[in-house]
Every structure is written in structure tokens, then in C-alpha cells.
Amino acid sequence: MAAPDYSAEKELYAFDDLKIGVKGLVDSGVTKIPRIFIHPPESLKNSQPENGVHLQIPVIDLKGFNETDGGREEIVNAIKDACETWGFFQIVNHGVPLAVMEEMLEGIRQFHEQPPEAKRELYSRDYTRHVNYYCSGDLKVRAKSAADWRDTLSFKAVDDHWDFEALPQVCRNEVSEYVKNLIKLQDVLSEILSEALGLTTDHLAQMGCLKSFSLSCHYYPVCPEPDLTLGTIRHSDPSFLTLLLQDKIGGLQVLHKNQWVDVPPVDGALVANLGDFMQLVTNDKFKSVEHRVLATPLVKPRISVASFLVPSAKDKLNPYKPIKELLSETNPPKYRDTLHGEYTAYYRVNGQNGGSALPHFQLH
Numbered sequence: 001m002a003a004p005d006y007s008a009e010k011e012l013y014a015f016d017d018l019k020i021g022v023k024g025l026v027d028s029g030v031t032k033i034p035r036i037f038i039h040p041p042e043s044l045k046n047s048q049p050e051n052g053v054h055l056q057i058p059v060i061d062l063k064g065f066n067e068t069d070g071g072r073e074e075i076v077n078a079i080k081d082a083c084e085t086w087g088f089f090q091i092v093n094h095g096v097p098l099a100v101m102e103e104m105l106e107g108i109r110q111f112h113e114q115p116p117e118a119k120r121e122l123y124s125r126d127y128t129r130h131v132n133y134y135c136s137g138d139l140k141v142r143a144k145s146a147a148d149w150r151d152t153l154s155f156k157a158v159d160d161h162w163d164f165e166a167l168p169q170v171c172r173n174e175v176s177e178y179v180k181n182l183i184k185l186q187d188v189l190s191e192i193l194s195e196a197l198g199l200t201t202d203h204l205a206q207m208g209c210l211k212s213f214s215l216s217c218h219y220y221p222v223c224p225e226p227d228l229t230l231g232t233i234r235h236s237d238p239s240f241l242t243l244l245l246q247d248k249i250g251g252l253q254v255l256h257k258n259q260w261v262d263v264p265p266v267d268g269a270l271v272a273n274l275g276d277f278m279q280l281v282t283n284d285k286f287k288s289v290e291h292r293v294l295a296t297p298l299v300k301p302r303i304s305v306a307s308f309l310v311p312s313a314k315d316k317l318n319p320y321k322p323i324k325e326l327l328s329e330t331n332p333p334k335y336r337d338t339l340h341g342e343y344t345a346y347y348r349v350n351g352q353n354g355g356s357a358l359p360h361f362q363l364h
Contacts, residue, residue: 012036012139012147019123020116021135021151026221037229039146044227046253046260055261057254058082059269063093065192080196083274087289088254090269095188096181098268100174105247105303107174111153112219112303114170122153122168130166131155137233138348149220149229149295155179156214159313175215182243182307186210189241189272189309197282199325207323208315209240209281213307220251220302223295231293231302236356238347239275239308246271249302251294260292275308276358277343280335283322288358316340335361 015036018024025034060078064071082089111119122133132154136147155167155175164176190210194202204210220231231251246252252263252271263271279288296302310316319337327333338361347357 006035008036008144008146009139012136012142015147016125016135016139019120021112021119021123021133021219022149023112023151023219023221024116026223031224033149033223033225033229036142036147037149039228039230039233043145043230043234055256055259057086057256057261057263058089059266060089060091061093062091062095062188062192065188076192076195079192083193083196083278083286085287086254086256087274087279087287088256088263088271088291089273090263090266090271092266092269094270095185096178096270100177100181101245101268101270103174104171104178104245104305107171108153108217108219108305109301109303111168111171111217112151112301127154130158130163131168141349145233146229148232149223149226150231150293151219151221153217153219154215155217157212160212175217178245178305179215182213185243186213186309189243193241193278193286197285197323197326199323203323203325204240204281207281207320208311208318209277209320210309211312211315213243213309216306216308218293218302218304218306220249220293220296220304222298222301224298226295226297229295231295234290234292236288236290237273237275237308238277238344238357239310240278240281241309242273242275243307243309244271244273244304245307246304247302249296249300251296251302252304253292253294255290255292263291276347276356277310277320277340279358280338280343280361281320281323283326283331283334285326288356290356311340334363336363 062075065075119133122131124132125134135151136142162179167175190205191202194204246265248265250265253260254263274286274288276288278286319339321337322333322335346360350357
């Protein structure tokens with residue numbers, strides 16, 4: 001039991017002021033994790049497979065999407081089924097070269113494994129900045145639960161234009177090449193998802209849904225007590241779509257039918273998961289689902305890169321609502337007009353500790 005004068009918030013802010021991240025803790029030789037990282041037992045539970053059957057999320061091959069021999073329809077139907085039943089799937093043959101993916105992961109590893117003094121200048125929680133390095137998530141939110149065993153280097157475009165010269169030298173080239181490839185892929189995925197919704201045009205592109213993205217480059221250091229903490233707490237994403245590049249360590253889990261299902265690394269794959277805004281504009285046809293990352297045991301650190309596809313800068317000024325082509329008398333709109341900024345502001349305070357922020361924006 002914590003001492004009466006113990007303040008999780010005070011301890012969390014004191015640790016954050018050190019600007020060393022979880023990696024700095026590990027490098028100091030800790031064998032017991034600080035209590036600000038200890039999660040309640042109910043957050044750590046890992047459900048067992050029903051009837052001993054292990055579920056597997058779909059792996060979808062995008063090869064042949066632009067061909068006319070029937071392969072396109074098969075891909076669209078597979079994506080549709082995955083979006084309606086899982087909200088999570090992996091894609092292969094997506095056009096991002098394997099070498100670019102591997103070099104991206106290596107570049108992020110090299111950044112995080114620099115000495116603290118080499119990273120300290122970038123350590124900030126001013127999320128208006130183009131480049132940020134920080135530990136765990138929002139401090140006020142984490143003080144109410146527990147901190148994540150994770151460090152993050154984040155990048156975002158300014159008015160949809162990437163300033164690659166602002167990126168850290170140690171990973172600048174790798175991030176630049178990865179971003180250039182994702183810009184091509186986001187247009188392909190926008191087209192596929194529009195078709196999967198039964199829309200005759202790339203409706204999502206016309207709405208500006210998947211026109212910009214930010215990157216969160218996570219480093220999950222090895223943990224001396226992985227059964228007491230989490231790499232990332234249970235949450236859904238406030239994006240339209242999230243694309244995740246992960247290494248071969250594993251630890252990502254998705255909540256499917258009240259069961260935590262592993263999302264195992266697949267060579268050359270990107271993990272795709274729908275965000276809350278996709279569920280909002282599709283009026284619950286496509287599902288945004290909760291997921292988490294387990295802490296990494298004493299083997300080697302886990303590295304991943306999450307790309308959050310969101311509206312472009314100009315489209316963020318327009319409210320989003322359920323697509324009218326998906327509505328009918330028997331399927332009326334379930335959500336009110338919502339600005340993306342309004343949603344993310346609410347999510348930042350209320351949507352990062354389990355439980356969806358979507359109900360707050362439902363019509364009554």
C-alpha cells in the first residue's frame with residue numbers, strides 16, 4: 001500500500017523532469033520498476049482462448065489490387081470483412097520495400113539507444129512541435145492510472161508538408177524514405193476502404209479523411225518486472241486509420257470478443273487498425289477496437305512505428321459526420337457533427353485509459 005503522503009502525479013512529474021525516459025532507467029541498472037509504472041491487476045489480465053481455439057487476425061495480400069482479373073474484388077471483400085469483424089488486419093505486398101521498413105526500425109533504434117544527453121534537447125511535451133521525444137503518454141492521465149513502459153519519438157508534418165531537415169540526423173534519411181513510401185500507400189488504402197464501404201468513388205479521399213499522418217516511433221526497453229506493467233495501456237486510436245510497422249519481438253494484442261488476441265509479427269507486413277473517426281463516419285459499419293502492448297521481457301527491446309492517418313490541415317476545419325450514402329431510415333446517423341480537433345481534445349483526457357471516447361459524440 002502506498003504511503004499516505006505518496007503522490008503518483010508528483011513522482012511522475014519528477015521522473016519526467018529527469019528527461020531520461022524508461023531507457024535511462026534501464027541503463028541505470030534498476031531491478032525493480034518504480035511504482036508509477038505498476039498497473040492494477042485488472043489491467044494486466046490476459047484472457048484465455050475460448051474452447052482452446054487461438055484466434056488469428058486476418059493477413060491480406062494487396063498484390064494485384066490494380067489488376068482487372070478479379071483480384072481487386074477479392075482484396076476489397078477481404079478488407080471489408082476485416083473492417084466489419086476485427087477492425088484489425090495485416091497487409092503484405094503493400095508497396096513499401098522491405099529494406100525501407102528494416103532501415104526505419106534500425107534508425108529508430110539508433111536514436112533511442114543514444115546517451116540521454118544526445119536526446120535531451122528534443123525532450124518535450126509541447127505537442128505543437130514538429131519533433132518530440134518523451135516517455136509514456138499524457139502525464140495527467142497517466143497519474144490517474146500508471147505510466148507506460150515506453151519511450152516515444154514523434155514527428156508530424158506542418159500544414160501537411162514534411163520538414164525532413166528538422167528530423168534528428170541519426171535517423172533522418174530512414175524516416176524520410178519511409179514517409180515518402182507511406183504517402184503513396186495512404187492513397188491506395190483510401191481507395192480500397194472506399195470500395196469496401198460500397199461507395200462508387202474514393203469518397204474518403206474527397207472527405208479528406210486519410211490525407212495526412214503523424215508518426216510515433218516507440219521504443220519499449222526490456223523490463224525487469226514485465227508482469228507488473230504495460231508497454232502501452234488499453235486504448236483505441238483517435239485516427240481514421242493507423243498503420244503500424246513492428247519488429248519481430250511481439251507483444252501487441254487486440255481485444256476481440258472480450259479476448260486479448262496476439263498480433264504476431266509477419267515478415268514484410270504492416271498492421272492496419274481502424275481508428276475512432278473511421279467508426280464515426282461509417283456509422284459503426286467499420287469498427288475501431290481497443291488494443292495494448294505488453295511489456296517486453298528480458299530479451300531485447302521492442303521497436304514499432306505507428307502512423308496515424310488523419311484529415312489534412314484544411315479538412316480539420318470541417319466537421320465530420322456519418323457518410324450520408326451509408327444511412328437509411330433503418331440506419332439513421334448515430335453521431336453528431338464533430339471536428340477532428342474537438343474529438344482529439346476530448347480523447348486526450350478521457351480516451352486513453354480503456355473505454356471508448358466515441359459515446360460522448362453520439363446523438364441521443
